[in-house]
Amino acid sequence: MIEMHDVYKVYPNGVKALNGINVKIDQGDFVYVVGPSGAGKSTFIKLMYREVSPTHGVILINGVNVKRVRDWKIPYLRRKIGVVFQDYKLLPNMTAYENVAFAMEAVETPKRKIRRRVQEVLELVGLYDRMNALPSQLSGGEQQRVSIARAMVNNPSFIIADEPTGNLDPENSWDIMYLLEEINSRGTTVVMATHNKEIVNTMRKRVIAVEQGVIVRDEQQGEYGYED
Amino acid sequence: MRIDTLLRHTREAFKSLIRNNWMTFAAVSAASVTLLIFGLFLVFAFNINYMASELDREVSIRVFLNASISSDEIDQVKSSIEKKPKVESVKFISKQEGLESMKGWFGEDEKFLEGLEKDNPIPDMLEVMAKDPRQSESLSEELKRDYPNQVDNADFGGGVSRSILDMSSLIRNVVFIFGLGLAVLAAFLISNTIKLTIFARRREIEIMRLVGASNWFIRWPFFIEGTLIGLLGSVVPVAVVLAGYNAVVRILDADKAYSFFKLLGMWPLSLWVAGLTALLGVMIGIWGSLISIRRFLRT
Numbered sequence: 367m368i369e370m371h372d373v374y375k376v377y378p379n380g381v382k383a384l385n386g387i388n389v390k391i392d393q394g395d396f397v398y399v400v401g402p403s404g405a406g407k408s409t410f411i412k413l414m415y416r417e418v419s420p421t422h423g424v425i426l427i428n429g430v431n432v433k434r435v436r437d438w439k440i441p442y443l444r445r446k447i448g449v450v451f452q453d454y455k456l457l458p459n460m461t462a463y464e465n466v467a468f469a470m471e472a473v474e475t476p477k478r479k480i481r482r483r484v485q486e487v488l489e490l491v492g493l494y495d496r497m498n499a500l501p502s503q504l505s506g507g508e509q510q511r512v513s514i515a516r517a518m519v520n521n522p523s524f525i526i527a528d529e530p531t532g533n534l535d536p537e538n539s540w541d542i543m544y545l546l547e548e549i550n551s552r553g554t555t556v557v558m559a560t561h562n563k564e565i566v567n568t569m570r571k572r573v574i575a576v577e578q579g580v581i582v583r584d585e586q587q588g589e590y591g592y593e594d
Numbered sequence: 595m596r597i598d599t600l601l602r603h604t605r606e607a608f609k610s611l612i613r614n615n616w617m618t619f620a621a622v623s624a625a626s627v628t629l630l631i632f633g634l635f636l637v638f639a640f641n642i643n644y645m646a647s648e649l650d651r652e653v654s655i656r657v658f659l660n661a662s663i664s665s666d667e668i669d670q671v672k673s674s675i676e677k678k679p680k681v682e683s684v685k686f687i688s689k690q691e692g693l694e695s696m697k698g699w700f701g702e703d704e705k706f707l708e709g710l711e712k713d714n715p716i717p718d719m720l721e722v723m724a725k726d727p728r729q730s731e732s733l734s735e736e737l738k739r740d741y742p743n744q745v746d747n748a749d750f751g752g753g754v755s756r757s758i759l760d761m762s763s764l765i766r767n768v769v770f771i772f773g774l775g776l777a778v779l780a781a782f783l784i785s786n787t788i789k790l791t792i793f794a795r796r797r798e799i800e801i802m803r804l805v806g807a808s809n810w811f812i813r814w815p816f817f818i819e820g821t822l823i824g825l826l827g828s829v830v831p832v833a834v835v836l837a838g839y840n841a842v843v844r845i846l847d848a849d850k851a852y853s854f855f856k857l858l859g860m861w862p863l864s865l866w867v868a869g870l871t872a873l874l875g876v877m878i879g880i881w882g883s884l885i886s887i888r889r890f891l892r893t
Binding site (some may be wrong): 449 | 596797798800802805806807809811
């Protein structure tokens with residue numbers, strides 16, 4: 367569960383990104399975060415995986431106050447959260463298999479467990495046959511699936527995705543969405559920032575709209591609600 | 595840390611040294627150049643220090659013994675002085691030996707001392723070397739105080755000895771400060787190059803952080819890499835410096851005219867130079883890596 371109480375974020379350069387956010391996201395939710403560019407979506411998302419910390423207010427992740435967590439313990443907090451980016455952020459000199467396995471090595475999983483789990487996850491995202499390919503040999507959609515495999519390989523409670531379909535054509539975008547829906551159906555919370563009107567209006571989920579640093583709309587089975 | 599994690603870190607360190615071969619080459623070269631200067635300096639510093647301690651050796655305490663004490667008593671006093679913690683060595687110089695050496699000073703005029711053999715006025719002496727020559731003055735006072743009946747006087751050479759000691763400690767300090775400055779300079783040069791190699795891999799670090807790798811897990815491979823860069827960087831300079839020094843020692847030894855330049859032998863100097871250069875290289879490698887990675891680990 368993610369809870370935010372009265373959260374403000376002012377960046378050192380004076381930009382007020384968030385101006386009093388109150389929200390509760392339950393375990394197993396699927397949430398779209400929408401809003402115009404520069405509205406604070408990214409900051410809102412980054413707060414959840416502690417890439418930025420709030421200037422004011424309380425953020426609870428599974429009941430833990432994120433602001434109180436000591437710096438050296440943050441990695442352990444992050445292990446509960448898988449992150450997916452628009453630009454995939456794969457390591458170019460590692461194969462698909464190695465990119466996913468890297469996430470397990472990084473949290474010091476014993477080797478014998480890594481092999482089995484990585485193959486299992488790659489099978490789930492449909493890339494079992496391509497596991498020895500380098501990112502440069504994969505299409506955008508395939509690369510994004512590798513990055514989703516990497517995000518979920520350590521069994522996180524949450525998947526946070528920042529415009530995961532932003533660089534993909536409609537067909538690949540839908541593949542990614544079905545994959546996220548599948549992951550969500552197994553109990554993982556999915557929070558996804560997006561500009562994709564078609565997806566939000568077709569695959570109906572909870573919609574949180576952020577404008578000028580505040581939540582202006584929060585609806586179950588919501589609509590995208592913007593013209594772009 | 596588990597063994598397979600440590601193996602993984604070591605493997606990663608080697609892999610990245612090989613994968614980023616040009617960066618490795620740059621970092622190792624930067625280390626080599628600065629460590630070469632440091633190694634040359636070390637050879638110089640060790641020799642200077644050696645000369646300074648040769649100077650210090652000139653400072654000894656002459657303890658003039660009372661003419662009335664027996665040779666048994668002399669032995670007792672000698673062994674009791676030897677037991678003092680400040681004392682390095684004690685040498686007995688009999689009155690005959692004293693006279694002989696005095697004759698040496700007078701040279702042709704030694705006739706002047708003729709006839710003294712029968713009734714030698716020179717007292718028996720103990721030549722005492724302090725462990726730390728700078729303590730000679732206080733040690734000579736201590737000897738006079740502790741053996742009032744056996745010792746007539748103890749003389750450490752006064753002003754001349756003091757200026758010798760001042761000189762040698764000045765030399766040592768100058769050399770030490772210079773060496774420290776050189777080490778700091780080397781540290782900056784090498785750590786800057788390492789910063790570049792780490793900057794080239796910031797994406798890897800970013801992803802490790804995102805998936806929840808602990809800070810130490812991220813640091814370890816860089817830590818090992820820094821050590822390896824330092825070690826690799828010290829190989830060439832150590833070889834060059836020692837080979838060069840060996841040649842210099844041989845040339846000076848062959849030409850005895852220069853024998854007043856007393857150079858230290860190759861052993862154990864080689865060990866010191868190799869050890870200290872490698873140690874500095876490794877320390878700087880590790881320090882450079884850890885400093886450079888710090889800014890990528892801030893949350």
